[in-house]
Amino acid sequence: MLSQERRRIAALYQYPDGFLNVGWFAGYLRRKAGDGRHFQIQQTNLDNHNLDLVLRKYDEIPPQFHDLKPLRAICNLTGKIIGEDPVTKEPIRTVVATAVGFDVATVLDMPIDSAFDKIPVAGAPTTNFEDHGVKLFSGRDDKLSDSSNMVRLAGIIAATRFRAPNPEKGIRARCEILLRQKEDESQLIPVRYYGRLASAVYERVMRGAACEIVGRLLADVKRTGEPIDPETGIEPVRKIHFIECTTAPGVTTKNEIKVTPEWMVKMRQELQDSQRQRAEARARRIEQQKAALLAGGGSKQSPVAEVSDAEAQALFDTL
Structure with missing residues (x-):
């Protein structure tokens, strides 16, 4: 785990494999049963949209951070294949966020109380923080702070895909690029753009281009089709993490990509x-x-x- 001193040196944690790769996520800690390496950060009252994080081997969450304690995690991110789309036969990819350090979250980091008033769909689990004695932070702005959820990446575009909009079904246009930072192509990072920006990005970017990404980590929650549990009233879902961007990819310099690995040359x-x-x-x-x-x-x-x-x-x- 990063010490306060090492945290001041960006090169020690923001450039794994020589590519800019870092995320900051603030919210309420939710510990999970199991091996102790997996935990969540909750930023709304909707449990299915909690951000899933994992610890590195031999790391531990500092003891002062108990369940429902506000915290800010510093993470590195990578992609992972978790299945195959039954229709397109393409790999289903998710983002894995690995915590490398923790901070005490400030009022500038934390989501405000209005983020915890969302109305859930039927069968979706929620957390009532008042029932747990948690006093939510009240703020003037409903918008989630940039420091609550920010991701910065740089890499090579390995592929682009476009989904046409379908207004009748409420489906927006979507461009997904797969960002490569490693030789192993199973670890491509899915990055999404929506709406008008999706079309512009898809028409502009091309495979092999280097780019910088600034976005946020989100969860795409889909029903599995399995019945609702009669005891808990919860409907099973599949959750996929991805990076969402609201600005176009940026141009990179030697400050974002510090290496030229053999796979990039090839x-x-x-x-x-x-x-x-x-x-x-x-x-x-x-x-x-x-x-x-x-x-x-x-x-x-x-x-x-x-x-x-x-x-x-x-x-x-x-x-």
């Missing part, structure tokens, strides 16, 4: 080879079409009696 070389092959194929198609047009120029059935090389090239330049 990936960029493959992209350059692919681009060269596409350019060569396009040039061949143009030459074939030009030859076909010139060959047809002498035909009696052709409305063009003669076509010079310059005229043919000018014509193809307009295609």
